[in-house]
Amino acid sequence: NAGVTQTPKFRILKIGQSMTLQCAQDMNHNYMYWYRQDPGMGLKLIYYSVGAGITDKGEVPNGYNVSRSTTEDFPLRLELAAPSQTSVYFCASSTGGSNEKLFFGSGTQLSVL
Amino acid sequence: EDQVTQSPEALRLQEGESSSLNCSYTVSGLRGLFWYRQDPGKGPEFLFTLYSAGEEKEKERLKATLTKKESFLHITAPKPEDSATYLCAVQAPNKYIFGTGTRLKVLA
Structure with missing residues (x-):
């Protein structure tokens, strides 16, 4: 029962570097999401996907890119990392139905220095 | 503007001391209100x-209620293992809005 798996758990980047946060789910969920969580702030939606090949911007998409080539995987790409991207990133999935409870991964803590 | 506000930000209780967490919301077309629990270093859990x-x-010791403007999470006779951050979220068409959470600490 893996659920939603995120890697890595921790990462330190230098300003201007790039990296990909990995997310995989084994529940055959169509919907997948990327959130960031900053201290004192609610979870903010970065990007989401309603199925393989379909992605859309959320509330805070600038500086990020995503792709969804399979139902299982939804990687988040950071290009030219900036200190403002220091945050905890959570991937989530759901069935996308009316009872849209989200299943979250354990998060990636990213620091950009 | 759609928004979700949780109060208090933090709450310390003695073991067995019952209390309530509040989630007030303003959203058009509410489809559902969700409560999640988040432990340190982990993702939210439904x-x-x-x-x-x-x-x-x-x-168990948790009861959630809903009115047209707010939801309460009542915690009856809490135990130290109930210590966590409790998040509220509302779902509307094309939106899923989270509150900032209430950090609960239950002391033995």
Whole structure:
């Protein structure tokens, strides 16, 4: 029962570097999401996907890119990392139905220095 | 503007001291209100979904209630293992809005 798996758990980047946060789910969920969580702030939606090949911007998409080539995987790409991207990133999935409870991964803590 | 506000930000209780957490919301077209529990270093974990005013859900020492403007998470006789951050979220068409959470600490 893996659920939603995120890697890595921790990462330190230098300003201007790039990296990909990995997310995989084994529940055959169509919907997948990327959130960031900053201290004192609610979870903010970065990007989401309603199925393989379909992605859309959320509330805070600038500086990020995503792709969804399979139902299982939804990687988040950071290009030219900036200190403002220091945050905890959570991937989530759901069935996308009316009872849209989200299943979250354990998060990636990213620091950009 | 759609928004979700949780109060208090932090709450310290003695073991066995019952209390309530509040989630007030303003959203057009509410489809559901969700409560999640988040432990340090982990992702949020689903607790309850409420769909309409007057609805109540219970799980062990937790009971969630919903009115047209707010939801309460009642914690009865809490134990130290109930210590966590409790997040509220509302689902509307094309939106899923989270509150900032209430950090609960239960002291033995």
